[in-house]
Amino acid sequence: MKFKLSIIAGLLLLFIFSLNLMADKQEKPAKHADVDWSVSCMECHQEVTPDAVKEWKSSKHGLMNFGCYMCHGDGQEEFYPQPGTERCIGCHSDYQIEPTQTTVKNCFDCHKGHTLKFHQKKD
Amino acid sequence: MSLKRREFIKASAAAAAAASIGVTLMPGMEKNLFADSMTWHKSVCRYCGVGCGMMIGKKGNKVVAVKGDNENTINNGHLCVKAFYLHKVVYAKTRLLHPMIKKNGKFVKASWDEALGLVATKFNELRKQYGPDALAFYGSGQAETEETYMANKLWKGCIGTNNVEGNPRLCMASAVGGYLTSFGKDEPAGTYEDIEKSNLFLLVGSNTAEAHPIVFERLVRHKSKNPDVKILIIDPRKTPTDQIADLHLFVKPGWDLAVIHAMARILIKEGYADEDFIKKHVNFRDNKKALTYEEYKQFLETFTPEYAAKISGVSPDEIVKAARMFGQAKTAMSMWTMGLNQRTRGVWANNLVTNLHLITGKIGVPGSDSFSLTGQPNACGGVREGGGLCHLLPGHRVVKKPAHREAVAKVWGVPASNIQPKPGKHTVAMFDALNKGEIKGIYIMCTNPAQSLPNASKYWKGLKEQFVVVAESFFPTATTEYADVVLPAAFWSEKVGVYGCTERRSQYMEKVVDPQGEARWDAFILRDLGIKMGFKKEFKKYKTGEDIWTEYIGLTKGTDMDLSGAPYSRLKKVRGLTWPVPSEDHPGTYKRYTNGDPLFDALPAEKKQGRRMYFYGKPDGKAVVWARPDKGPEEPTDAEYPLALSTGRVLEHWHTLTMTGTVPELNRAVPKAYVEINPDDAQKMGIDNKDQVVVETRRGKLKIEARVIDRPEPGTIFIPWHWKEWMANILTIDAVDPGSKEPEYKVCAARIRKA
Numbered sequence: 001m002k003f004k005l006s007i008i009a010g011l012l013l014l015f016i017f018s019l020n021l022m023a024d025k026q027e028k029p030a031k032h033a034d035v036d037w038s039v040s041c042m043e044c045h046q047e048v049t050p051d052a053v054k055e056w057k058s059s060k061h062g063l064m065n066f067g068c069y070m071c072h073g074d075g076q077e078e079f080y081p082q083p084g085t086e087r088c089i090g091c092h093s094d095y096q097i098e099p100t101q102t103t104v105k106n107c108f109d110c111h112k113g114h115t116l117k118f119h120q121k122k123d
Numbered sequence: 124m125s126l127k128r129r130e131f132i133k134a135s136a137a138a139a140a141a142a143s144i145g146v147t148l149m150p151g152m153e154k155n156l157f158a159d160s161m162t163w164h165k166s167v168c169r170y171c172g173v174g175c176g177m178m179i180g181k182k183g184n185k186v187v188a189v190k191g192d193n194e195n196t197i198n199n200g201h202l203c204v205k206a207f208y209l210h211k212v213v214y215a216k217t218r219l220l221h222p223m224i225k226k227n228g229k230f231v232k233a234s235w236d237e238a239l240g241l242v243a244t245k246f247n248e249l250r251k252q253y254g255p256d257a258l259a260f261y262g263s264g265q266a267e268t269e270e271t272y273m274a275n276k277l278w279k280g281c282i283g284t285n286n287v288e289g290n291p292r293l294c295m296a297s298a299v300g301g302y303l304t305s306f307g308k309d310e311p312a313g314t315y316e317d318i319e320k321s322n323l324f325l326l327v328g329s330n331t332a333e334a335h336p337i338v339f340e341r342l343v344r345h346k347s348k349n350p351d352v353k354i355l356i357i358d359p360r361k362t363p364t365d366q367i368a369d370l371h372l373f374v375k376p377g378w379d380l381a382v383i384h385a386m387a388r389i390l391i392k393e394g395y396a397d398e399d400f401i402k403k404h405v406n407f408r409d410n411k412k413a414l415t416y417e418e419y420k421q422f423l424e425t426f427t428p429e430y431a432a433k434i435s436g437v438s439p440d441e442i443v444k445a446a447r448m449f450g451q452a453k454t455a456m457s458m459w460t461m462g463l464n465q466r467t468r469g470v471w472a473n474n475l476v477t478n479l480h481l482i483t484g485k486i487g488v489p490g491s492d493s494f495s496l497t498g499q500p501n502a503c504g505g506v507r508e509g510g511g512l513c514h515l516l517p518g519h520r521v522v523k524k525p526a527h528r529e530a531v532a533k534v535w536g537v538p539a540s541n542i543q544p545k546p547g548k549h550t551v552a553m554f555d556a557l558n559k560g561e562i563k564g565i566y567i568m569c570t571n572p573a574q575s576l577p578n579a580s581k582y583w584k585g586l587k588e589q590f591v592v593v594a595e596s597f598f599p600t601a602t603t604e605y606a607d608v609v610l611p612a613a614f615w616s617e618k619v620g621v622y623g624c625t626e627r628r629s630q631y632m633e634k635v636v637d638p639q640g641e642a643r644w645d646a647f648i649l650r651d652l653g654i655k656m657g658f659k660k661e662f663k664k665y666k667t668g669e670d671i672w673t674e675y676i677g678l679t680k681g682t683d684m685d686l687s688g689a690p691y692s693r694l695k696k697v698r699g700l701t702w703p704v705p706s707e708d709h710p711g712t713y714k715r716y717t718n719g720d721p722l723f724d725a726l727p728a729e730k731k732q733g734r735r736m737y738f739y740g741k742p743d744g745k746a747v748v749w750a751r752p753d754k755g756p757e758e759p760t761d762a763e764y765p766l767a768l769s770t771g772r773v774l775e776h777w778h779t780l781t782m783t784g785t786v787p788e789l790n791r792a793v794p795k796a797y798v799e800i801n802p803d804d805a806q807k808m809g810i811d812n813k814d815q816v817v818v819e820t821r822r823g824k825l826k827i828e829a830r831v832i833d834r835p836e837p838g839t840i841f842i843p844w845h846w847k848e849w850m851a852n853i854l855t856i857d858a859v860d861p862g863s864k865e866p867e868y869k870v871c872a873a874r875i876r877k878a
Contacts, residue, residue, distance in 0.1 A: 038794050064340060065332065065363055065774050066204060069788035077787045091191075091207070 174624025301473020307740020328462015504623015
């Protein structure tokens with residue numbers, strides 16, 4: 001009896017685990033490397049990705065101090081290594097583009113890198 | 124919760140904004156996530172005093188998103204980073220959901236009836252045994268006008284004590300004193316509309332980029348479109364605002380009065396004064412007597428650029444340059460905030476900035492104004508206008524005037540004799556009286572004084588020993604630790620009400636969702652407390668927010684801040700109205716004391732003759748240019764404490780973190796406090812970046828991480844004050860301005876060593 005129960009319990013666990021894997025496969029949220037979370041994004045990235053920070057600082061986002069977290073999430077609860085258009089429109093909801101007149105798929109197709117300047121134009 | 128967590132996160136992550144307005148933005152993107160069932164509701168931001176219009180996205184009975192209100196003239200659809208996440212705060216894990224009573228040192232859940240019954244019984248006992256002045260109310264510039272109005276009536280009109288204060292005493296009181304003594308009436312003459320018409324901005328003691336980001340954004344846009352626009356900063360510290368500065372005078376903390384006098388001297392000497400405006404619109408005074416213009420000029424002779432440079436640490440050439448910039452600009456707008464107000468000579472500092480406008484005539488015309496920026500969303504509306512300080516009554520009235528007491532008592536339905544003619548205790552005196560046991564019961568609403576008072580730890584004794592009631596939306600806070608009863612208050616979006624912002628604009632906020640848990644609207648908590656205390660006749664009539672607002676605006680009729688043309692029915696349709704707005708067909712007032720101001724327009728022709736402004740708060744309609752002494756801070760640096768400590772804000776956090784501390788993104792941006800120290804000082808003291816150091820003043824010491832950075836000048840250090848764990852206010856000084864009673868948070872003497 002005990003043996004049977006163990007098998008059932010084992011199968012049940014396997015089933016739950018496989019469900020979990022399926023869920024992971026379906027959603028698979030990006031995960032930021034586990035770092036010292038008492039350090040701010042900016043403080044760390046000034047050291048690890050200084051060029052990105054420099055680009056950001058030269059941008060309008062940098063001028064207004066819209067930090068990393070606005071597009072990339074806080075890194076722990078939410079993390080978007082390659083943010084999509086839906087990260088932009090919370091602020092830029094008044095920007096409307098007629099899809100039939102353009103072939104672009106994403107804000108970042110035109111607003112490149114961390115400067116986000118249109119087609120990288122100087123200004 | 125009808126929404127699944129993942130769905131909520133997805134929505135709040137930002138997609139909802141565009142999706143819900145029903146537009147197809149781009150192929151391939153998330154489409155109309157909630158378009159079928161989401162609704163948007165007009166509101167106002169909960170944070171600083173700028174007053175940004177905000178739309179709240181609601182699905183079911185849940186706030187799921189926010190976006191800037193495109194129709195709002197203040198922010199034109201833009202939000203700062205704090206506001207962007209405000210919807211998340213509504214569902215913070217730290218929301219206080221039930222009344223609680225402290226029993227044997229532990230909070231125990233209680234019913235509303237039990238909690239309010241206890242408070243009413245205790246307050247009545249204390250009142251009977253020790254008199255009405257044994258009780259006090261301490262409110263907030265974040266409370267709605269309706270909420271402060273109810274507290275004012277209960278304490279001043281029914282209990283019979285003027286011990287009614289609010290945290291605007293800690294941030295705005297010096298601006299009030301400045302306007303009253305310079306113009307005769309409180310609050311600015313102009314509005315934000317002046318920004319896009321101005322050629323020069325004088326930012327004094329204001330880190331606009333971080334403390335008032337949407338105002339900063341308007342400055343950035345204006346300057347980028349008009350490169351000739353100049354930004355002149357007077358501040359001890361380099362901040363993100365410097366990104367747009369043309370000239371920055373780095374004054375030693377607390378020593379800027381001489382610089383502003385020196386600028387006035389240069390303006391007059393070099394012919395930038397508007398002699399005709401001065402002749403018709405200005406009187407001169409020192410602290411004792413009226414002066415002639417010549418005597419004022421004589422007074423200014425002390426303030427040569429060299430003298431001011433010696434006092435302030437700024438070079439004489441830069442002072443001259445700054446004065447000429449101000450003088451040469453066709454229009455000029457000065458803006459200031461805590462750097463001027465939180466000083467023992469805050470009123471004087473306010474006067475001196477306004478002096479520059481009065482002597483050059485850069486006031487009362489589009490693009491020119493002396494414009495105080497407010498720190499909290501309803502410090503102006505609820506507390507300054509609503510009379511939520513110990514010497515005030517609603518509608519810019521004062522307790523000392525019999526006619527004012529009678530007018531208010533009549534509307535409140537109480538005998539005029541209930542309202543005492545003598546002001547109650549100002550904030551610092553109030554908490555001192557708690558320490559001494561002179562005040563034995565206090566009701567604290569929507570604020571966190573155990574952390575936000577200067578020299579905070581000194582005042583924990585009184586909070587511990589006396590009967591303390593805290594009405595709050597969040598738990599725990601530094602103050603609830605000392606509470607005997609905590610009452611859960613409805614938060615932004617869960618209640619109706621009006622906020623009045625920096626530019627005299629009153630804006631209506633809709634109730635969008637039901638409060639969390641058992642939380643109730645503060646105005647009705649106070650109403651029900653009043654009824655339980657025995658003031659049934661006085662309070663039972665208030666059934667809705669509109670009942671309270673309608674009564675309040677009736678009290679403003681005929682005053683300089685007439686809001687009688689701004690009932691709920693109208694405010695619901697518009698993006699606020701700037702008073703005076705004396706009738707429902709009046710558009711609101713852009714400029715006070717001049718054409719278009721209904722009070723100016725109604726003046727007899729002989730008073731206005733030959734004048735473009737009439738300061739109707741003064742007997743002869745003339746504003747005052749003040750010859751104030753150039754006194755420094757209360758606690759200057761010395762050999763023992765050689766560094767000047769200043770405190771302030773960062774962009775991503777607000778006050779004591781009860782709200783922003785619940786948002787992961789904002790915590791990630793600035794996870795902890797630090798002390799900024801100039802590299803030269805750090806090198807001398809052997810301190811490296813990220814070292815743990817101890818900052819010490821005569822009041823306390825704080826272990827904290829060092830940030831070696833060129834923002835503070837040598838000889839000064841800076842700590843952002845938001846964190847309970849690194850409580851900067853155990854270091855700050857509780858000396859107050861003798862006029863405004865506002866404490867000198869911005870300057871005290873400190874020393875620093877490696878931990």
